[in-house]
Each structure stands twice: as C-alpha cells, then as structure tokens.
Amino acid sequence: MRNSEFLLISSYPPRKCGIATYSLDLINAIENKYQEGFSLKVCALDKESSELNYSRRVTYVLKTGTKEDYASLAQRINLNEQIRLVFLQHEFGLYGGELGTYLLDFLKDLKVPVIVTFHTILSKPDDRLRLIVRQIVQYAAQIIVMTNHSAMILREEYQIELEKITVIPHGTHLIKPQKLIQDKDRPFYTKKILATFGLISGGKSIETALDALPRIVQHFPEVLYLIIGKTHPEVIKQEGEIYRNFLQQKTIDLGMDKHVLFINKYLSLQILLDYLERTDIYLFTSKDPQQAVSGTLAYAMSTGCPVISTPIPHSLELLDGAGINFEFEDSEGLADAALHMLSRPDLMQKMVLNALHKISPTAWQNSAIAHIELAKKVLKKENFKTQYRYPEISLDQVKRMSTEFGMLQFSKVAKPDKASGYTIDDNARALIAVAKNFELTGDFEDLHLINTYLNFILFCQQEDGSFLNYVKYNKKFYKKNHDENLEDANGRAIWALGQFLSMQNLISLPLQAKVEAAFQKALPTIVDLASPRAISFCIKGLYFHYQFKESAETLALITQLADNLISKYRGVSSEKWQWFEPYLSYANAVLPEALLLAGICTKSDLFKNTAKTTFDFLLSLTHDQEQISVISNVGRHDEGQEKVDFGQQPIEFAYTILALDSFYQEFREVGYLQKLKATFDWFLGDNHLHQIIYNPCTGGCYDGLEEDHINLNQGAESTLSYLLSRLTLEKYNT
Secondary structure (H helix, E strand, O other): OOOOEEEEEEOOOOOOOHHHHHHHHHHHHHHHHEEEOOEEEEEEEEOOOOOOOOOOOEEEEEEOOOHHHHHHHHHHHHHOOOEEEEEEEEOOOOOOOHHHOHHHHHHHHOOOOEEEEEOOOOOOOOHHHHHHHHHHHHHOOEEEEOOHHHHHHHHHHOOOOHHHEEEOOOOEOOOOOHHHOOOOOOOOOOOEEEEEEOOEOHHHOHHHHHHHHHHHHHHOOOEEEEEEOOEOHHHHHHHOOHHHHHHHHHHHHOOOOOOEEEEOOOOOHHHHHHHHHOOOEEEEOOOOOOOOOOHHHHHHHHOOOOEEEOOOHHHHHHOOOOEEEOOOOOHHHHHHHHHHHHOOHHHHHHHHHHHHHHHHHHEHHHHHHHHHHHHHHHOHHHOOOOEEOOOOOOOHHHHHOEOOOOEEEEEEOOEEEEEEEEEHHHHHHHHHHHHHHHHHHOOOHHHHHHHHHHHHHHHHEOOOOOEOOEEOOOOOEOHHHHOOOOHHHHHHHHHHHHHHHHOHHHOOHHHHHHHHHHHHHHHHHHOOOOOHHHHHHHHHHHHHHHHHOOOHHHHHHHHHHHHHHHHHHHHHOOOOOOOOOOEEOOOOOHHHHHHHHHHHHHOOHHHHHHHHHHHHHHHHHHEOOOOEOOOOOOOOEEOOOOOOOOOEOHHHHHHHHHHHHHHHHHHOOHHHHHHHHHHHHHHHOOOOOOOOOEEOOOOEEOOEEOOOOEEOOOOHHHHHHHHHHHHHHHOOOO
C-alpha cells in the first residue's frame, strides 16, 4: 500500500481555530513518526466568503455552507482509488445544516471507511441531537473521543457500543523539562507567572482570573499574569475587540495593570511553549461545562505547568495531583487555590512532576501511533503495513548526564540526579557508545566525553586489577562496593576497555599503551569468575582485544571462559530447555553472543553451534509474530513458567539488538536482521502500551515499561541502551 492516501477532513491553517491547529499537529506527528506505507492529504473545511491560501497538502476544499459541495466531495473521494481511509474531525458548528446535518448525506455516500473524531460530546441530548450523532456513528467505521467521560456519555446517553469507540487523548508536545532545571537568565525569573493562552473570547471567562488577582497579589506581589493570544476571528467579526477592551479596562479598575501583561499576538508553537515553560501556574477559566476537551490545558501540562481549572471533564480526568479544580466563575475559589499552591513550593514541585507523568502518554508521537494503529484495525483485511521513521542520533541526554568526572547514574525525568553518583557499569557503556558514535560521525566533541569515561574506569581500578563500581558525586567510593558481588561490573569494564582498544583509529599510541596496561592488569581477576554474565562480558572484551592484537594468551583465555559456559549449558539443558541456567533473568542475550564471538576467534564449531542453539531458544521465548517482549525484571523466568510481559527495561532490548547484529553478521540469516529491526521498534512504540520509550526531544530513553505506564526517568543505563541500539541499527538504515 505504498501509494495509499489517508484523507483528513478538518478546518486547517491558515484558518485560525483550535481544530485547525490540532489537525496540523496531528498530521505533522504522523508524518514525523512513519516513513512509508501511506501519505496524508487534507480536505480543508472552508466558508463561502473565505479565500485562504492553503499549503500543497490540501488537495480538496469543502465549502461547508453549500450542500451540493458535500455530494461532489464524496464522489471525488470515491473516484480516487488511492484514498483508502478518511479521518474526519467533528465539532458542532463546523458543518452546514441544522446541527451539521449536511454531513450525513456525505457520510452515507462515502465508499471508503471513515474514522470520526468528536471534539465535543454534548450531554443530555434531545431526541434530534441524539439521532444525528447516532447516524454519524452508524456511517463511521470507528469513533474517536478524547476523554473517558466522553466515551461514557456516548455509551449511556446515546446508546453507542463501546466497541466502536476509541479514546485517544488530545496530543501534546514533548519539551525539554526546563522547570526541573533552574535558569536564572530566563525572562520573568524574578516573577511568579500565572498564564492563560488561546484565542480570546468571552467563553474563556478571563475576568474570573482578573477578579481573583488582587487577593493573590496582596500575598505575592511578584505575581505577573500573562494573557496570551489574539481575539478569536469569529468574535472579531461579530463584535470587534469589545471583550478584550473590557478585560483591559477591568485590569486598570482593579489596579492590576502592573501585574497583567496582554500578549496580543499569534505566537509560533516554540515561542508559546517557551512562555509556558516559564509559567508557574496555568489558569483555565472556561465557563462552559459542556467543553469536553481543552488543548490549551493539555499543552500547559505538557510543559510541567500545575493547573488551576474549572471542572470540565478533561481537567477532572487529568488534574489529580497535578493541579486544583474550582467552580465556574468562582474568583474566590481561584484565589484560594492559587494562594494554597504559591505558598507551598514543595507542593508545586510535586505538581510539576505529576503533570509531566499524567500527560506523557498523550505526546503527539503516541497520538500518531494510536491513530495509525486504529487505521490498521479498520484496514485489517487489506494487510496494511507501516514503518517507523528512525530518529536522528542524539547525545543530548548523554551530555546532560555527564560531568567532568563521569556519567551520573540516575535522573529525575531528564534532570541528572547528583545524589545517585556514578557507576562503572554506566561509564563502561558510555565509553563504548560514544566511541561508536565518534567512529560514525567524527564529531570531535565526542573525544572529551570519551576521555572522561575512560578516566573514570581507570579511577575505579584497584591495585589488584579489579574495579570498584559505585562512586559518590564527591568522588568517594561507596561502602557497598565491599558488600556486593561486583563480577558483572568488572566484566563490563573489561568489555569496554577491550572494545575501545579495537577502535585503533581513535587512540593515540600513548593512550593505547595506558589502556592496554589497565586491560592486562585486570586479566588475572577473571580466571575464577562464577557469574555466566560476567564471563560473557569478559569474553566480549577479550574478543575485541583479539581484533586489536592477536595472541595465543588471549585465545587461551577465551577458550577457558567459553568452556565454562559450555559446561553450564551441558549441566542444565534439555530438549525443551536449551539454556545455560535453569532460568532466564537479566542480560540473557549476552551469553549466546559471547559464545558466538568465542567461536569466531577460536574457529570452534562447538562454541558457534551451541551459541546458535541457545540464542534461537531465547528468541523463541521473546519474539513472536505479534510483539517483542524480553524477560521481565519482575523476577526470573523458570522453565515452564508463563512469561510476564511487563517490567521491561531498555537494557534487555539493547543486549538483544547487539546479539542479533552479531548473529546476522556471522550467519547472514535474514530472520536475525528482521528481528533486530523489530526489536528496535520497541523503543519507538511497538510495545504493549503503544507508547514511545525513546524521547526524541530530550535524546533520553525512559527507564522502563510497566504494565500500565512508563517510567519517565531517563537515566544513564536506559539512555545508553537506546543509543547503543540506534548506533547498531545505523548500518542497516537504508
């Protein structure tokens, strides 16, 4: 279906309205998310008197007040064999006829499936309204609403089957969470910012906020209230600037003119988000209880704004822990809420984090996935397939997490958590990842990072050649280094040093000698390793070192360690359980990969064949035709046990991708390459929540996929896991 088209019917820029903005954002999100399978076109809803200059994406224009135009449009769509699906945006007032009845004949005549998005669902409908909505639903293949509340109104008051309804929340933009990082150079830094934005009209009831302002300013004189946006074009046509003039005069009458700033402009998205990032509390004061959804409220929350809102359904679903609801036109209630929040900085910070966690599933990337997954459902008989667009490689979060000493371990959302300190685990991964990036890009900024991570590893090496793992932010070692088994950490350090040495074009001779000395110093510590994962990490390090400098001693060590893995395999494997242990736990893919690399070095068919047998067994448990699901971190997976499909961490997908790359390079079986790409798609949304794990805005990777949510922290392990995976994929990105 390479030449298939999806047609979006909606108001569309340069027309100024919320649905036009929504539709543009949705199309941009879908096109940025997917690279093949379909193209998107637009049918713009227009008025008879309008002469708007639309972009090339707009291939049809519907004059909504002309009934004949609906029949003509349906006919043209039906004759266009490339159009396979229609997305139609519905709002009362968009379409001609009583309650938009002109739309009904169009839907009846349309021969391609249509998915209708209801932006408003009116409660307590009369018989006429109920009949019209039911007819629209009857002609539609699926219905989209933006809140669970709207879905229940359709079910209970319109008698619509829930099977035909999909809830896809209003999309929001990912941002760098600046609220978590204090910036003393930002505008208004000394002010407490309250803000409202959007096309201004009387329905927004901004006077409610103005009436609350004197009480707020009495306690917090540094408050500044930003009223952002032009007056709605339809309001301008009907009454000019009467409402704006009323607000400006009220500001003067209240003596608040030094505490209110009107920004009477159409702002670009980026400038708008910049304002919201600088906002302490977002005020949503709509007096319309029938307003189902607010894009402005959603956008504010996406920037981490705590919200004070009237109780529309959207805010009631979202604000638990992320803001406060107050009654319609209740300025005293608004003032109480603002004073409560402003007097509690700790509460405000919790609300910032809660807002980000609440709103993250609604990112436009996730909305794009939800829309296309629904399209797949509707077009199931046509075997409709898609391909994600691979994000550009970014080291932004890696750099954010790195100091002059090393890469920090954890983050709070995207903000580095200094209290978590450093680990050799993460800095070993960082050395490999950034060195691979430098090999690919030649970006000389990487060299400073490479030197930082290498020095950290050398800092952790002890006199006996072993490595300590945990280091405090003040560069002191944690006591737990002496209480925990550090075999795996030592194995990762040896892997990193060995792989770094194999990148000979990166290393000056003096540095090469320094790293080689550290590598050789560590070798006596690996002879008595018990952990199969530590053994495997060391085999990988020795394999790469062998590429750097072939030696009989290295081959002997590789053989000794690989024999250990073979012994473990023979001790527990059976016809039904082709593995090294009686269970699967973490870093599973490293074991067969290490055995494969040992076989390549030693030319041992035993090592290579056992590696392939065990890896294929692992893949049979983690890769089915529907979705990829690695072994959970909830607990180990014993033979015969049902696999848990949540508690998934990016590191397991990275290990799997690295192993798939090694097996494909050796055996050239296309199934390994297909599985590699499918495994990487987990980061981009092909998981049981259909949500992104990689954040393209921060360059970070979320820390885990749980049963019903994603851990939004973007720590070192997860971010490096994605980066290693993305770098591995690059050679196949053609």
